[in-house]
Amino acid sequence: MKTKKIYHRKAIMAIWFIALILFNIRCSSDTESEIVDLNKSVEVEVTAVLTDAPLVPPRIQAKANTKVIVHLEVIEKTMRLADGVDYTFWTFGGKVPGKFIRIRKGDQVEFHLHNHPDNMLPHNIDLHAVTGPGGGAEASLIAPGKSAQFSFRALNEGLYVYHCATAPVGMHIANGMYGLILVEPLEGYTPVDHEFYVMQSEFYTSGTFGAKGHQDFDMQKALDEKPDYVVMNGSVGASAGQNAMTVKVGETVRLFVGNAGPNLVSSFHAIGEIFDKVYVEGGSLINRDVQTTLIPAGGSAIVEFKCQVPGTLHLVDHSIFRAFNKGALAQIKVIGDENHTVYSGKEKEEVYLPEGSAIQHISSPKTTVSQQAVPEKTLEERLAAGEILYKQNCMACHMENGNGIGGTFPPLMNSDFLQARPDKGIGIVLHGLQGEITVNGNNYNNIMPAVALSDDQTASVLTYIFNKFNNKKELIKGADVKEWREKE
Numbered sequence: 062m063k064t065k066k067i068y069h070r071k072a073i074m075a076i077w078f079i080a081l082i083l084f085n086i087r088c089s090s091d092t093e094s095e096i097v098d099l100n101k102s103v104e105v106e107v108t109a110v111l112t113d114a115p116l117v118p119p120r121i122q123a124k125a126n127t128k129v130i131v132h133l134e135v136i137e138k139t140m141r142l143a144d145g146v147d148y149t150f151w152t153f154g155g156k157v158p159g160k161f162i163r164i165r166k167g168d169q170v171e172f173h174l175h176n177h178p179d180n181m182l183p184h185n186i187d188l189h190a191v192t193g194p195g196g197g198a199e200a201s202l203i204a205p206g207k208s209a210q211f212s213f214r215a216l217n218e219g220l221y222v223y224h225c226a227t228a229p230v231g232m233h234i235a236n237g238m239y240g241l242i243l244v245e246p247l248e249g250y251t252p253v254d255h256e257f258y259v260m261q262s263e264f265y266t267s268g269t270f271g272a273k274g275h276q277d278f279d280m281q282k283a284l285d286e287k288p289d290y291v292v293m294n295g296s297v298g299a300s301a302g303q304n305a306m307t308v309k310v311g312e313t314v315r316l317f318v319g320n321a322g323p324n325l326v327s328s329f330h331a332i333g334e335i336f337d338k339v340y341v342e343g344g345s346l347i348n349r350d351v352q353t354t355l356i357p358a359g360g361s362a363i364v365e366f367k368c369q370v371p372g373t374l375h376l377v378d379h380s381i382f383r384a385f386n387k388g389a390l391a392q393i394k395v396i397g398d399e400n401h402t403v404y405s406g407k408e409k410e411e412v413y414l415p416e417g418s419a420i421q422h423i424s425s426p427k428t429t430v431s432q433q434a435v436p437e438k439t440l441e442e443r444l445a446a447g448e449i450l451y452k453q454n455c456m457a458c459h460m461e462n463g464n465g466i467g468g469t470f471p472p473l474m475n476s477d478f479l480q481a482r483p484d485k486g487i488g489i490v491l492h493g494l495q496g497e498i499t500v501n502g503n504n505y506n507n508i509m510p511a512v513a514l515s516d517d518q519t520a521s522v523l524t525y526i527f528n529k530f531n532n533k534k535e536l537i538k539g540a541d542v543k544e545w546r547e548k549e
C-alpha cells in the first residue's frame with residue numbers, strides 16, 4: 062500500500078513537472094519572436110568594424126534589424142609564438158585569435174569568407190552564433206583564391222566562439238583558426254570605461270616549450286591533449302609586459318573572454334581582482350562576486366570588475382602550470398593613486414614572469430607507428446578492416462562515397478590518378494601529398510597530411526578503396542607496404 066501511495070505522488074509530480082516544462086518552452090519561444098521580428102524587413106546596411114585582440118569594436122548604433130556585412134579573410138602565415146619561436150598559423154584576419162565581430166540580436170548578417178590565394182588549404186567557418194547547419198561551415202567551405210557568402214539572423218544574444226571546421230577540424234583549430242562574435246542585446250550592455258578581448262588557446266609543437274626556431278604542429282601531442290603552449294591572445298606575452306592593457310584606478314572593465322581549446326577547459330581568474338559580474342558561459346545568466354569562472358573549450362564568459370587600486374592584474378588560467386610555465390597569462394596595468402583603505406602594500410612589478418619548462422627533460426614521444434607482425438589477411442578481411450579505417454581516417458575529406466569535394470578534395474572513386482600510380486597509393490598514405498595533381502581531368506592543388514597507419518592498416522584501407530570505389534580490383538598486402546616503406 063505504502064509504495065503505491067508514493068508511486069501516485071511521484072506520478073502527479075511528474076505530470077506537474079512536464080506541464081511546467083511545456084509552459085516554459087512556450088514562454089521562451091514567445092519572447093524570442095517578440096524581440097526578433099523575423100518579418101520586419103531590413104532597412105539599414107552597415108559594414109562591420111573588426112578588431113584584433115585585445116581591442117573590441119564599437120557598438121553598432123543603427124536601429125533594429127540592421128543588415129551587417131562582414132568580410133573576413135583567411136590568411137596562413139608564419140609569426141612569433143614566443144621569443145625565438147615561430148609557428149605557421151592559419152588565421153581569420155592575419156592574427157590569432159581572429160578578428161572580433163560585434164553585432165546585435167535581431168541583426169541580419171551577410172557573411173563573406175575569403176580564402177587568400179597564397180594559402181595552401183581549403184577553409185570554412187562555423188560561428189556558434191548561427192542557427193543553421195554547421196554554423197555556416199557547409200556554406201562557406203572554399204579553396205584558396207575563392208570567396209563564399211551566406212547570411213544568417215542573430216536569434217540569440219551572447220558571446221560566441223567561431224572557428225574553422227575543415228577536416229581535420231582539430232588541426233585547423235590548433236593552428237589558430239578561431240575568434241569571438243558578440244551578439245549584443247539590442248539595448249546594449251551597461252556602459253563601462255573599457256572593453257577588452259582575451260582568448261585562450263593551446264599549441265602543440267614538435268619541440269617543447271621555448272625550443273627555438275620554427276615549430277611544426279604535433280598531432281600526437283594534440284591527441285594526447287598535452288600542449289606545449291597555453292596562451293592568451295595567440296602567443297606568449299601577446300597581451301602582457303609591454304603589450305599589457307592599461308586602465309586607470311576607479312575605472313570599470315568588461316572582458317570578453319573566449320576559450321578556443323582545442324582541448325582544455327579554462328579556469329579563468331584575475332590575480333588581484335574579483336569579478337563583480339560574470340555572464341556565465343557568455344549567455345544571459347549573471348553571477349556575482351566570482352573568483353574563478355570556468356570556460357569550456359569552444360565557450361566563453363563575459364566578466365566585469367572595477368579597478369580600485371593601482372598595480373598589475375594577471376589574467377590567468379588557474380590550472381596554474383599553464384599560466385607560469387606555458388604562457389597562459391595576460392596583464393592589465395592599473396595606473397593611479399594608492400587607495401590604502403582598500404589595499405595597503407607595495408606592488409612588485411613582473412613577479413609573474415613565465416618560468417619556462419626546464420624540468421620537462423623527458424623527450425617527447427616519437428609518433429612512429431608500431432609494426433607488429435600480423436598475418437596477411439584475405440580480401441574479405443581487408444575489406445572489412447578497410448571500411449572502418451576509411452571512415453576513421455579518410456572520409457572527412459574524401460567523403461563516404463569517395464567522390465571528394467569539388468576543387469578541394471579529389472575523388473577516390475574511379476580515380477585515374479590513383480590507378481596509374483605504381484605504388485598503388487601507398488606513398489600517399491605514408492607521406493601525404495601536396496602540389497598540383499590532375500584527377501579525372503580536374504586539377505587539385507592542396508595538401509593531404511600523412512596518415513599514421515601501420516603497414517597492415519595501410520594495405521586494408523587501400524584495398525578497400527581499390528575494390529569499393531570502382532577502381533581496378535587489387536588485394537594489397539602488408540608486405541607490399543613494408544617493401545615500399547623500406548625502399549623509400
Ligand code: HEC
Nearest residue numbers: 228229454455458471472476479495496505506507508509
Ligand atoms: C585532411 C584531408 C584528407 C584526408 C584526411 C585524406 N586525404 Fe587524401 N587527399 C587530400 C587532398 C587535399 C589530396 C590532394 C593533394 C594535392 O592536391 O596534391 C588528396 C589526395 C589523395 C589521393 C590521390 C588523389 C586521388 O584522388 O586519387 C589518394 C589516393 C588519397 N588522397 C588517399 C587517401 C587515403 C587512403 C586517406 C586515408 C587513409 C586519405 N587520403 C585521407 C586530403 C585528404
Ligand SMILES: [Cu+2]
Nearest residue numbers: 184225227233
Ligand atoms: Cu581552416
